[in-house]
Amino acid sequence: MTRLTIRKPDDWHVHFRDGDILKSVAPFTAAHFARAIVMPNLVPPVTTAKMAADYRARIMAAVKGHAFTPLMTCYLTDDTDRRDLIAGFSDGVFTAVKLYPAHATTNSAAGVKSIDKVMPVLEAMAEAGMRLCVHGEVPLPEIDVFDREKAFIDRVLLPLLARVPTLKIIMEHVTTKDGVAVVRAHKDRLGATLTPQHLLYNRNALFAGGLRPHMYCLPVLKREEHRLALRQAATSGEPGFFLGTDSAPHLRHLKEADCGCAGVFGAPAALAAYLKVFEEEKALDRFEAFASLNGPAFYGLPPNEERVTLEKRPSLVCDEVEVGKLGEIHPLFGGDQVDWSLAPAS
Ligand code: NCD
Ligand code: ZN
Numbered sequence: 001m002t003r004l005t006i007r008k009p010d011d012w013h014v015h016f017r018d019g020d021i022l023k024s025v026a027p028f029t030a031a032h033f034a035r036a037i038v039m040p041n042l043v044p045p046v047t048t049a050k051m052a053a054d055y056r057a058r059i060m061a062a063v064k065g066h067a068f069t070p071l072m073t074c075y076l077t078d079d080t081d082r083r084d085l086i087a088g089f090s091d092g093v094f095t096a097v098k099l100y101p102a103h104a105t106t107n108s109a110a111g112v113k114s115i116d117k118v119m120p121v122l123e124a125m126a127e128a129g130m131r132l133c134v135h136g137e138v139p140l141p142e143i144d145v146f147d148r149e150k151a152f153i154d155r156v157l158l159p160l161l162a163r164v165p166t167l168k169i170i171m172e173h174v175t176t177k178d179g180v181a182v183v184r185a186h187k188d189r190l191g192a193t194l195t196p197q198h199l200l201y202n203r204n205a206l207f208a209g210g211l212r213p214h215m216y217c218l219p220v221l222k223r224e225e226h227r228l229a230l231r232q233a234a235t236s237g238e239p240g241f242f243l244g245t246d247s248a249p250h251l252r253h254l255k256e257a258d259c260g261c262a263g264v265f266g267a268p269a270a271l272a273a274y275l276k277v278f279e280e281e282k283a284l285d286r287f288e289a290f291a292s293l294n295g296p297a298f299y300g301l302p303p304n305e306e307r308v309t310l311e312k313r314p315s316l317v318c319d320e321v322e323v324g325k326l327g328e329i330h331p332l333f334g335g336d337q338v339d340w341s342l343a344p345a346s
Helices: 019-032 049-062 082-090 115-128 145-163 177-185 196-200 203-207 224-234 267-280 284-299
Strands: 003-007 011-014 035-038 069-075 094-099 131-134 169-171 190-194 241-243 307-316 321-323 327-329 337-342
Touching: 003 284, 011 019, 011 241, 011 267, 019 049, 019 267, 019 321, 019 327, 035 049, 049 069, 049 082, 082 094, 082 115, 094 115, 115 131, 115 145, 131 145, 145 169, 145 177, 169 177, 177 190, 177 224, 190 224, 190 284, 196 224, 196 267, 224 267, 241 284, 267 284, 267 307, 267 337
Parallel strands: 011 035, 035 069, 069 094, 094 131, 131 169, 169 190, 190 241
Antiparallel strands: 003 307, 307 337, 321 327
């Protein structure tokens, strides 16, 4: 197969940042996707409907010329105001809520310290039909960095499923066979996004010939057995698994540093990266389910009506994306040739 026509895909997990970085990175997502779930981990985080509406307006200005809808999320804290949250959801400002365990990842210091404290918010969300996106890691120093997803499943996710029986939860950027298994075991309640980097690479990529800061993201890349389980899940067509790039841009000098930031900037080559996986797994016929159908179905949203054609045509991924005077960002596959491209609209 060298051409594939599918409903236009959505990206169910992206970081756009703000200011000059937003202006430089958002057009890459808007060029390929109809909608995207936009992460709220700005500094300061997006915690109110007013902040989300203002941020959405800045995103719309940054993607002018593209038909693109940003779907906003609220950064959950121990002090989230549930009335503002549910009103924001009813008004169409918020689509979902993001739970970062405090200190789990980039800009998560204000994240949730006590699940007990946020229970009333989670119950109100369940009643309103609002989805919860979780960063599924327990960031305690005594837990090995490669075991933090499993610890989250056992200590946080399973108890949460039991305590709020109608809340639907998305395990963002699932990275282990344990994550895949728990999604399968709770089909009506759990979904999961999968990133290109976790489908393409195992943890050896972090140390291939030397330390590779551009391969570092959170959750960190895992063992090969986990990558194989993720590939099987993504290409299975099962409704619980869908596309979410976790495109997380950081300036080059902040990644290539003594203490480098976590995040892979996947947006420019995201579709090509996923299609490489689906082609290798001989599952191109299931790409539409993963990229365009399962995500909206889990969120209770209609799929996109517009169709796009993806074709096997080599193209070069830019080596860097300039961000005004701030510096540049090195994307996934930056400087490399990829096999799949979006066909020009006819
Ligand atoms: C993300 C970021 O940079 O905001 N980083 C990452 O490694 N994925 C945060 C996140 O999604 O964990
Ligand atoms: Zn993320």
